[in-house]
Amino acid sequence: MSTASQPLAGRHALVTGGARGIGMACAQALLERGACVTLLGRDGAALEAAVHDLTGQGRVQAVQADVADEASVRQAFARAEAGFGPVQVLVNNAGQASSQKFERTDAALWNAMLAVNLTGTFHCIQAALPGMLAARWGRVINVASTAGLIGYAYVSAYCAAKHGVIGLTRSLALEVAGKGVTVNAVCPGYTETDIVRSAVANIVGKTGMSADQARAKLAERNPQGRLVQPEEVAQAVAWLALPASASVHGQAIAVDGGEVMTG
Structure with missing residues (x-):
């Protein structure tokens, strides 16, 4: 394959x-x-199935870890780097969302949302960044959310965590500017994922709407009138990983059909 068609050839990307x-x-x-890819997650069976599905598309491996646990992250990165070398592209995608009125949001829910969505991102960046700085090349791409750009009712803990991810992105970008490493965030709107499926189930349970009505309600926030597809978010992430995107730095890029313009 040519460099043009495989611009990440030889690069190790880790996706949480x-x-x-x-x-x-x-x-x-x-x-x-062209990247070789490590999948990181908590569910061993799901990781094994994903590796099976991706086999034949390139070099892929999986490591099991809880991003909220620093020691677990460090051990997983060591295993990943033993297989494919230092992580050069880090995609912080692991996240959870729980819906609750603010007055019913207890400390356990608050801490859980920050632990996975914000502290997990912190742990993974700390594990990957030294190698990137030593090589003077790296890409940190944080999958945040439109919830990090605007407010949503009933998910205050999740919103706070995602706003934190964007603040972390911007601060770290200033620290590493000029060192060959870029740091950016991608902010999807409502996307066809397990989180949205859980949101649909929650709406159905609380309102009596049908699943189709609940999905349509979420899609209304998008001026295009639809849910974003995971592949659309992935294309933005992959573009930020490219050598040609070296001047895109400290940005929070919305992939939302225009939602944040109307939020």
């Missing part, structure tokens, strides 16, 4: 939450561009 949804789509897009 890589076994399904946006993470799986990101892995596929990065493999198509």
Whole structure:
């Protein structure tokens, strides 16, 4: 393959939450561009199935870890780098969303949302960044959310965590500017993933709407009148990973059909 068709040839990309949804789509897009890819996640069976599905598309492996646990992350990165070398493209995609009124949001829910969505991103960047700085080349791509750009009712903990991810993105970008590493965030709107399927189930349970009505309600937030597809988010992530995207730095790019313009 030519460098033009495989611009990430020889690069090691690690995708957290890589076994399904946006993470799986990101892995596929990065493999198509020549990267070798490590999938990181908590569910061993799901990781094994994802590796099976991606086999034949490029070099792919999986490591099991809980991104909220620093020691678990460090061990997983060591295993990943033993297989494919230092991580040069980090896609922080692992995340969870739980819906609850603010007055019913207890400390356990608050801490859980920050642990997975924000602290997990922190742990993974800390594990990957030294190698990137030593090589003077790297890409940190944080999958945040439109919830990091605007507010949503009933998900205050999730919104706070995703706003934190964008703040972290911008701050770190200033620290590493000029060192060959770029740091950016991609902010999907409502996307066809397990999180949205859970949101649909929650709406159905609380309102009596049908599943189709609940999906349509979520899609209304998008001026295009539809849910974003994981592959669309993955294309934005893969573009940010390219050598040609070196001047895109410290950005929070919405992939939402125009939602944040009307939010």
